Amino acid sequence: xxxxxxxxxxxxxxxxxxxxxxxxxxxxxxxxxxxxxxxxxxxxxxxxxxxxxxxxxxxxxxxxxxxxxxxxxxxxxxxxxxxxxxxxxxxxxxxxxxxxxxxxxxxxxxxxxxxxxxxxxxxxxxxxxxxxxxxxxxxxxxxxxxxxxxxxxxxxxxxxxxxxxxxxxxxxxxxxxxxxxxxxxxxxxxxxxxxxxxxxxxxxxxxxxx
Numbered sequence: 001x002x003x004x005x006x007x008x009x010x011x012x013x014x015x016x017x018x019x020x021x022x023x024x025x026x027x028x029x030x031x032x033x034x035x036x037x038x039x040x041x042x043x044x045x046x047x048x049x050x051x052x053x054x055x056x057x058x059x060x061x062x063x064x065x066x067x068x069x070x071x072x073x074x075x076x077x078x079x080x081x082x083x084x085x086x087x088x089x090x091x092x093x094x095x096x097x098x099x100x101x102x103x104x105x106x107x108x109x110x111x112x113x114x115x116x117x118x119x120x121x122x123x124x125x126x127x128x129x130x131x132x133x134x135x136x137x138x139x140x141x142x143x144x145x146x147x148x149x150x151x152x153x154x155x156x157x158x159x160x161x162x163x164x165x166x167x168x169x170x171x172x173x174x175x176x177x178x179x180x181x182x183x184x185x186x187x188x189x190x191x192x193x194x195x196x197x198x199x200x201x202x203x204x205x206x207x208x209x210x
Contacts, residue, residue: 040133043071049137051122057147061113068108068126079108082126090120116144152199153192162193170205177205
């Protein structure tokens, strides 16, 4: 019986020794994993952000630009090359609609353009990466307007000539308009010039017969 107790005690000591050896071997791996998952610690910002012009004609360019900064404990510094994600919200219902993802240059600066289509709010975000926290710009509204209607008539460019974009000669005394190539076109001194026959007709003129 005494030998059995001694044997059991010996087994328990060996098992305890094995567990301690295993824990010493596993512990460093746990420390390494925790370090790899450390949260970002550096505060960032999207500086000098702009989107514009404030009002733009549909089809013209909208420019979105800015620069990524990080705070080093004393001042804001350039982050270097980072990812910039551009968002556009046309109606207040899509604040998280991504329209473009791009890389900044080595100083953190980014600039990109879009063709204007509808009025809406533009913003940019920098995702968290490494020690840098994520950050967002404010929203900037760009108003998109329709192009001005093209003029359909003009004054003569000289006594005998009309502008190239409005070549139809309107003779006010007769109420007749003359097309380039018609018989009396070169002999007519216009009081008004039209871009199209429809414009001339809407102004009350009729087409010359020859």
